[in-house]
Amino acid sequence: MAEPIPIRQTAHRIPVQTIGRLSLYRRLLLELSAGGMRQIYSHQLASAAVATPAQVRRDLMMIGFTGSPRKGYAVDELIAAVNGVLAQSVExxxxxxxxxxxxxxxxxxxxxxxxxxxxxxxxxxxxxxxxxxxxxxxxxxxxxxxxxxxxxxxxxxxxxxxxxxxxxxxxxxxxxxxxxxxxxxxxxxxxxxxxxxxxxxxxxxxxxxxxxxxxxxxx
Amino acid sequence: MAEPIPIRQTAHRIPVQTIGRLSLYRRLLLELSAGGMRQIYSHQLASAAVATPAQVRRDLMMIGFTGSPRKGYAVDELIAAVNGVLAQSVExxxxxxxxxxxxxxxxxxxxxxxxxxxxxxxxxxxxxxxxxxxxxxxxxxxxxxxxxxxxxxxxxxxxxxxxxxxxxxxxxxxxxxxxxxxxxxxxxxxxxxxxxxxxxxxxxxxxxxxxxxxxxxxx
DNA sequence: CTCACATTGTGAATCCATTCACAGATAGGT
DNA sequence: ACCTATCTGTGAATGGATTCACAATGTGAG
CATH class of the missing domain: 3.40.50.720 (NAD(P)-binding Rossmann-like Domain)
Incomplete structure (x- = not known):
């Protein structure tokens, strides 16, 4: 469970809108993950969130999460990364x-x-x-x-x-x-x-x- | 009651944010009007709405409502103008x-x-x-x-x-x-x-x- | 092993709302 | 009747988010 989640920096200030969309992405991803999906492309997540692929990639860039060309993003790692930003593992x-x-x-x-x-x-x-x-x-x-x-x-x-x-x-x-x-x-x-x-x-x-x-x- | 409300044109498309603020202005103005206020300056309305005076003037410009230098905006006429835009007098x-x-x-x-x-x-x-x-x-x-x-x-x-x-x-x-x-x-x-x-x-x-x-x- | 191609990551361009800043207007004072 | 102070109306500047577009990447097929 202690996989190294690919994050580079949470450096710069994250805009409110991005925070809001991350919350939405997390909700969608949790459901997709429960449904067995392991990898996801920016255009798939975008379509689920009613956004553009570029928007999704930019948002993930903001939190320093990276995927891989041809495979897209690892769903569970992405959820963990969003958790790290939104909830810093604290209730x-x-x-x-x-x-x-x-x-x-x-x-x-x-x-x-x-x-x-x-x-x-x-x-x-x-x-x-x-x-x-x-x-x-x-x-x-x-x-x-x-x-x-x-x-x-x-x-x-x-x-x-x-x-x-x-x-x-x-x-x-x-x-x-x-x-x-x-x-x-x-x-x-x-x-x-x-x-x-x-x-x-x-x-x-x-x-x-x-x-x-x-x-x-x-x- | 049949005063000519100073409106020039509802021509161009009004941005969603402006529509939202107009709704807020109307609420504030109704209260102020009930309290007896007849005229209001952009900076007063701005302060009530937690916005800037320029923002208020720009919003009113969008609906073609004009005030007067030194007297500001006529409260009841402004309410009527906002009603005209938001509710077109229909329920x-x-x-x-x-x-x-x-x-x-x-x-x-x-x-x-x-x-x-x-x-x-x-x-x-x-x-x-x-x-x-x-x-x-x-x-x-x-x-x-x-x-x-x-x-x-x-x-x-x-x-x-x-x-x-x-x-x-x-x-x-x-x-x-x-x-x-x-x-x-x-x-x-x-x-x-x-x-x-x-x-x-x-x-x-x-x-x-x-x-x-x-x-x-x-x- | 090599190639082809779909996808990522991101600088640059674009778009849109907000703010600035000032010319023009006018009410009130004298 | 004029003058002054202060406000409106708005073109231009700013700022920030979104979208474009493309070079870099790396996967899977053959």
């Missing part, structure tokens, strides 16, 4: 803030899906929700945020609170050491430089989809 | 496919949030779920998709089914005339050119967030 602890409809659906969605990330704490303002366990995740009152985040060493959080509260929540999490946010609230967060935010703005997404339903255009 | 009918945890949360989330889009039908493979009403939306068995989509003139759909089924569902919807998709399944969909897909890939998003929690870098 990442994540917190959820906001245990409403959306928050519970998020917990349900992620449970047993990505073993490399774990929701170790959820928070809610409503004390009635506290101290319950939802989808295997303990819910705390939001007042205990600093304590729990510190204790668990949490540096990533998912925000699923109403728009009006999102900024306050983000401020407090940032102060408590969280540097990476997945934000479901339909507002843009002001955060200290160095922090990372990924907005999952469903309102905006629905507006975009409604717009293009009336146009006839484009990807 | 858009949308379907949901997949009434699981996520699907129900999506319905709950959108209810009473964006009156300009309406979920007029939901579909699920499971017949037990059919013919119920969830958050004001009637659930049909998926077999009736073509009939209902045709009857309601639906051209936009939200896909919230498991990954393994997403492509089949998308194919069938596309054949039934749906041209615009909001895809929550963690796969990329192959669709006829001309169709629009917006991927809300929560798996990928969580991987990105986990990645940057370990780095110390950047938005």
């Amino acid at each position: 990442t602890s994540v917190a959820l803030v906001g245990v409403g409809n959306l928050g519970r659906a998020i917990l349900a969605y992620y449970t047993n899906r990505q073993p490399w990330v774990r929701f170790v704490a959820a928070f809610d303002r409503d004390p009635d929700k506290a101290n319950r366990i939802i989808h295997g995740c303990r819910v705390y009152p939001f007042e205990q945020a600093e304590e729990v985040l510190g204790r668990e060493g949490i540096r990533a959080a998912v925000i699923a609170v109403p728009a009006a509260e999102a900024q306050r929540v983000a401020d407090r999490l940032a102060l408590a050491g969280v540097r990476s946010f997945l934000n479901f609230a339909p507002v843009r967060l002001h955060l200290p430089t160095g922090a990372f935010v990924d907005d999952m703005d469903m309102s905006t997404a629905l507006d975009r989809v409604a717009y293009y339903a009336r146009q006839q255009r484009q990807t | 858009t009918s949308v379907a949901l496919v997949g009434v699981g945890n996520l699907g129900r949360a999506i319905l709950a989330y959108y209810t009473n949030r964006q009156p300009w889009v309406r979920f007029v039908a939901a579909f699920d493979r499971d017949p037990d779920k059919a013919n119920r009403i969830i958050h004001g939306c009637r659930v049909y068995p998926f077999e009736q998709a073509e009939e209902v989509l045709g009857r309601e003139g639906i051209r936009a759909a939200v896909i919230a089914v498991p990954a393994a089924e997403a492509q089949r569902v998308a194919d069938r919807l596309a054949l039934a005339g749906v041209r615009s998709f909001l895809n929550f399944a963690p796969v990329r969909l192959h669709l006829p050119t001309g169709a629009f897909v917006d991927d809300m890939d929560m798996s990928t998003a969580l991987d990105r967030v986990a990645y940057y929690a370990r780095q110390q870098r950047q938005t």
